[in-house]
Structures are given as structure tokens and as C-alpha cells.
Amino acid sequence: MIILGFESSCDETGVAAVSTQRGLLAHALHSQIAMHQEYGGVVPELASRDHIRRVLPLAAEVLRKAGLSFADLDAVAYTAGPGLAGALLVGASVAQAFAWARGLPAIPIHHLEGHLLSPLLSEPRPEFPFIALLVSGGHTQLMRVGGVGDYELLGETLDDAAGEAFDKTAKLLGLGYPGGPALSRLAEQGDPARYKLPRPMLHSGDLDFSFSGLKTAVLTRSKSLQAEPGGMSEQARADLAAGTEAAIVDVLAGKALAALKQTGLNRLVVAGGVGANRHLRRRLEQALQARGGRVYFPPLELCTDNGAMIAFAAALRVQAGLADLSGTGHAFTVHPRWDLQDVCARAA
Ligand code: ATP
Ligand code: MG
Ligand code: FE
DSSP states (O other): OEEEEEEOSSSEEEEEEEETTTEEEEEEEEEOHHHHHTTTSOOHHHHHHHHHHHHHHHHHHHHHHHTOOGGGOOEEEEEEESSOHHHHHHHHHHHHHHHHHHTOOEEEEEHHHHHHHGGGGSSSOOOSSEEEEEEOSSOEEEEEEEETTEEEEEEEBSSSOHHHHHHHHHHHTTOOSSHHHHHHHHHTTSOTTSSOOOOTTTTSSSSOBOOHHHHHHHHHHHHHHHTSTTOSOHHHHHHHHHHHHHHHHHHHHHHHHHHHHHHTOOEEEEESGGGGOHHHHHHHHHHHHHTTOEEEOOOGGGSSSOSHHHHHHHHHHHHTTOSOOSOOOSOOOOOSSOOGGGGOSSOO
């Protein structure tokens, strides 16, 4: 079965073709980062309009790269939420239009399920069950994943997400948007031990997170550095960036290991944009090796939003018998706020 998937929940337009037998056939992506940069964050209306401009050329590109025509498609999939309502509606409407035109089933996908299952696009593929550390721009969650559609939330952030912590502290340090990659680059030149920063909730005894206190600590520290004669030096900025990254990585790694201990599992899957962070990757690789386990990541370019993870999640749901393939109703909806538990197969 060949599925064409669409992602448009935020500021990336992604399209991909996945075969249930052969895996990912082709994908194409357009990031709106440059467009939103001058506003310091995503402008929803601009995002929706740009998705409209990009989505059809990207679909054509994917079909061309995969050597497919519309007649080869067996189903379409789209991100139905969570995300920006207007942005979601673009991918959903285009997917539905394809479905109606060709009499295909359209499979709505939860964006986080896409992130969560994306490490299964890499080799070696993790076996179920595993612990998933989902660290994106909007979410920080630890989950026990028993199988496709079997997601048990073990803990999550009480305030900012890990990606948000990167983005907001980067902004404080005068780095661009999105801040994660920029902060991480600056941190390479810094000394993580120079400024003492908090590791919020690291020893709280549960699997929840909190990052807003860290942001405040960085703000206070950078204000006092700026107030010094000559302002904040380049080296001080790099040291503060390194300290921030180290604090976030310490907390994420500490809690992920606690989740493994608590569940007795030895496989950790990391998904979401912050999973691209090199320090986090290295730290978790070392930690899992030390306990005879293994950590799995999505392919680097599929850590942030993309269409491949959406088409792929749809393929896995089809294989697990969890997708409604019965037909093409004329009503569809998007869910700007949507709990992952709502797409779980298990009765709560
Ligand atoms: P969600 O999936 O929760 O709706 P999102 O789709 O905006 O949020 P992603 O696209 O998964 O999030 O990830 C984007 C986030 O990842 C941003 O906050 C960005 O700063 C962060 N990020 C990307 N690369 C890195 C990196 N190398 N180091 C740290 N953070 C990074
Ligand atoms: Mg994004
Ligand atoms: Fe995302």
C-alpha cells in the first residue's frame, strides 16, 4: 500500500510517500524559518498562506522523486493536530481533496505520534516496548510505548518545553529564531561550568519536568553580565549558552534514565527537534551503553517536523489495523489541541 502524507501543523510544509512494504519512498520539505525570522517567532497567518503556496509543488516533487503517479496512491494521510488551526487546515484540505478526487481513504494522524514513531525509520529499528523521550518545540514528555497506538504518559513538563527553553534562552542571548541550533553552536565555544545554573526538578522523584526557572536564571545572569563595564563579553555569552545547554541536557538525560529504571526497560527512543542536539545524543548514547541498553534516534533530518513521519505513522497504523480505510466521508476536522491518549488503541 502506498500512502502520501502531509504535514503542515506549524512552520514546515512536508510531504512524503511511504510504502507499507518498502518504507519511505521519497519526501520533500519546505521550512518557513527564514520567513518568520524577522518576527522572532511563527506568525500563524503567514504560516497558513505559505503552506498553501508550497504544498502542491512539494507533492508533485515527491511523486516525481518516487517515480509515482496519482494512480499509484492507495491512501493519503495528514497531520490533524495538534498545531495551528489555519496551518493544519491546509494539509488536511489538500489531503482530503486528493482522497475525494481518487476515492481513497484519508488517515488523520496525531503530530506527536509522528514524532514518536519516527525513530523506527532508522536502522536498527527499536523493538517494542521502549521508553520515548519526546522533546520538541511544544512538548517534553516521557512515554512508555508498548506498540503502535499504545502510549502511556509517564511524565511531562509543567511549563516550558525543552525546545522552548532552548528558543527562549537563545532569544535572551540575542540569538535568532529558532534558537536551539544557534544556542548549541555558540555553546561549542563556551565553558559549561563557568556559570552555575539550576537543574529544575532533576531530583523531584517523579518524571515531570520544569524549564521556566532555568530561563529566569539565565535572564538574571545575563542582565548582571550586561550591567558590567563593557557589557557581556562574547566569551561570557558562549559560557552562558554552554551552561544552559548543559543544564537542559542534564535534566533530560537524568529523567530519561529514571524512566528506564522505573519501568525496567533498556531501550530509549528520542524524538522531536531537540533530539538533533549533539550533546544530548552523546550523553544518552554513553549512558545507555553503560547500562547495556541502547538509544535510538530518527534520521537527523527527520528530527524536526516533516511529512515522512506522518506518512510513516499512517503506514504503521494501517499495518496494526488501527486506520479506518472504509472510505471517504465528506466531513473532516482538525484538532489544534489534541491529547495523544485520544489516538491510543487501548481502552483507558
Ligand atoms: P511540536 O512538535 O511539539 O508541536 P515543533 O514541531 O515546533 O513542536 P520540532 O519541529 O519537533 O517542534 O522541533 C523544533 C524545536 O527543536 C525548536 O524548539 C528548536 O529550537 C529545537 N531544536 C532543533 N535543533 C536543535 C538542536 N540542535 N539543539 C537544541 N534544540 C534544537
Ligand atoms: Mg518547526
Ligand atoms: Fe513537531
